[in-house]
Amino acid sequence: MRRALGWILVIALVLVVAAAGLLLSVPAAAQRDALDPERPGPGGMQALAQILRQEGVTVDVVRTRADAQSRLDDRTTLVMSDPYTLSDTAAAELADAAHDLVLVSPSARMLHLLRLGDYATSAPPARARADCAVPAFAHVGSIAPGQLFRPVPGVTACFGNADDGAAVLISERDGARRAIVDGAALFTNEHLAENGNAAVGLALLGGRPHVVWYVPSFADSDRTDIDVPKTLADLTPGWVTPVIVLGMITALLAAVWRGRRFGPLVAETLPVTVRASETMLGRARLTAKAADAAHAADALRTGSVSRLAACLGLAARAEPLAVADAAADRIRVDRAACRALLTGPLPGTDAELVPFARRLAELESAVENAVRIERSSP
Numbered sequence: 001m002r003r004a005l006g007w008i009l010v011i012a013l014v015l016v017v018a019a020a021g022l023l024l025s026v027p028a029a030a031q032r033d034a035l036d037p038e039r040p041g042p043g044g045m046q047a048l049a050q051i052l053r054q055e056g057v058t059v060d061v062v063r064t065r066a067d068a069q070s071r072l073d074d075r076t077t078l079v080m081s082d083p084y085t086l087s088d089t090a091a092a093e094l095a096d097a098a099h100d101l102v103l104v105s106p107s108a109r110m111l112h113l114l115r116l117g118d119y120a121t122s123a124p125p126a127r128a129r130a131d132c133a134v135p136a137f138a139h140v141g142s143i144a145p146g147q148l149f150r151p152v153p154g155v156t157a158c159f160g161n162a163d164d165g166a167a168v169l170i171s172e173r174d175g176a177r178r179a180i181v182d183g184a185a186l187f188t189n190e191h192l193a194e195n196g197n198a199a200v201g202l203a204l205l206g207g208r209p210h211v212v213w214y215v216p217s218f219a220d221s222d223r224t225d226i227d228v229p230k231t232l233a234d235l236t237p238g239w240v241t242p243v244i245v246l247g248m249i250t251a252l253l254a255a256v257w258r259g260r261r262f263g264p265l266v267a268e269t270l271p272v273t274v275r276a277s278e279t280m281l282g283r284a285r286l287t288a289k290a291a292d293a294a295h296a297a298d299a300l301r302t303g304s305v306s307r308l309a310a311c312l313g314l315a316a317r318a319e320p321l322a323v324a325d326a327a328a329d330r331i332r333v334d335r336a337a338c339r340a341l342l343t344g345p346l347p348g349t350d351a352e353l354v355p356f357a358r359r360l361a362e363l364e365s366a367v368e369n370a371v372r373i374e375r376s377s378p
Contacts, residue, residue: 014252035081035105035183037061037213042190045104045183048201051192052211055202059211065094068214074099079205080214081105081183085221088113094214099176102204104183106149114178116155120148120165127195132158134170136203141196143167146185159200168200179204293353297346304360305342311367331366338363 037049038061049059062068065086072078078098082105083091092113095101103110111117124145130137137158148165151157154173160166167186171178181187181204186197205211287296301320309318312326324338341363347356 010255014248014255035188036215037079040189042188043184044189045187045192047189047192048187048198048205049213051198051202052206055206057206057209057211059213061213061215063215063217064220065090065214068094068212069097071210071212072097072099073210075208076100076210076212077102077205077208078212078214079104081216082107082110083214083216085216085218085223087223090222095178096176098212100208101176101178103178103180104187106180106182111149111180114171114180115152116169116171116178116180117149117151120150122148122164124148124165124167125160128159128167130158131161132156132166132170134158134203136207137200140199140203143186143195143197143200146182149180168204291350293350294346294348297353297356300357300360301342301346304364307364308342308367311364311371327363327367331363331370 034043035045037045037059040046049061052059060071062071068078068080076098077100078094079102080094082103083094084107086094088109091110095114101114103114106116108119111119124147126144127142128145129142130140134156143159145159145167148160148167149157149169150165151162151169154171156170156172157166158168158170160168168179168181181200185191187201192198192201283299284296287299305318305320305323306316308314308327309316309323312323312330314323314326320342321339324342325335327342328335328338341356341359347353
């Protein structure tokens with residue numbers, strides 16, 4: 001399992017690097033326009049498209065003129081934002097092919113091409129009602145209009161008037177219906193639930209069972225007088241992609257060749273021998289730096305007990321109390337004094353530590369002298 005987990009991590013890392021390289025080398029997908037019916041953000045119109053589908057209207061989102069024209073018939077409403085990427089001729093042909101047309105982001109150019117009117121210079125009112133003879137708006141409440149438009153003669157103005165400007169313009173000529181509205185202020189996901197905006201959207205876009213929603217893009221442009229934004233793939237030379245792929249393959253082969261083998265740990269003997277004196281001095285410096293007199297005293301007494309036990313012929317693990325009694329008997333002193341020294345409380349300050357260490361050294365010297373004299377005696 002450890003070996004498999006290690007290789008899984010290596011492969012995952014390689015895949016992440018590969019994905020990053022592909023994102024840099026492959027042309028990025030077209031960014032969604034602010035009024036795109038498939039955009040869920042505040043500026044998109046996905047909510048309106050979903051409401052239309054819930055009401056039984058078929059909504060097809062297309063991104064090319066050819067696809068849009070192939071789907072148009074007398075039961076279809078063409079919806080689009082300002083086709084700024086199309087020439088006047090292409091925009092007029094697309095508009096003429098539609099029986100019903102709703103422009104949700106009109107420009108001055110499209111207003112003139114459709115012969116509907118022009119922008120109004122007056123400020124929009126806080127609230128506006130339909131106040132027009134369009135039956136679909138009969139039960140729509142008030143709205144807070146955005147941009148206002150001044151209609152030409154023969155065009156119906158709703159949610160405003162012909163003099164000051166209206167939020168919606170509708171024209172019906174030769175059996176064709178054309179409508180314009182500032183969808184950015186009414187139909188985006190951010191504003192659709194306000195006032196009667198959703199009802200206005202259903203009235204304009206839901207009159208027929210089929211909606212073809214054309215989203216203009218630079219990929220579908222026929223204009224030569226505009227600068228198409230360059231993607232990262234367009235700005236990089238053609239040899240970048242092969243180099244990135246070759247680098248990823250090289251990195252993978254290097255990981256297999258020189259990568260660490262994830263196996264069990266192996267204990268190895270260190271080739272360095274540390275002297276006991278160095279260890280002792282190091283521990284002494286740490287104890288001194290910590291100012292732990294009790295710990296230092298315990299280390300000194302433990303060493304004294306061990307050496308006294310060996311000198312007196314006792315077991316290496318003899319109890320300190322037994323060592324104290326044997327030492328007292330050997331040098332003929334009071335057992336209570338030896339027990340207090342070898343088993344009693346430890347000093348807590350440096351001032352108490354110095355005489356404590358001196359007494360331990362004197363006890364060891366006395367025991368060693370006594371044992372030496374006994375061994376040398378006949």
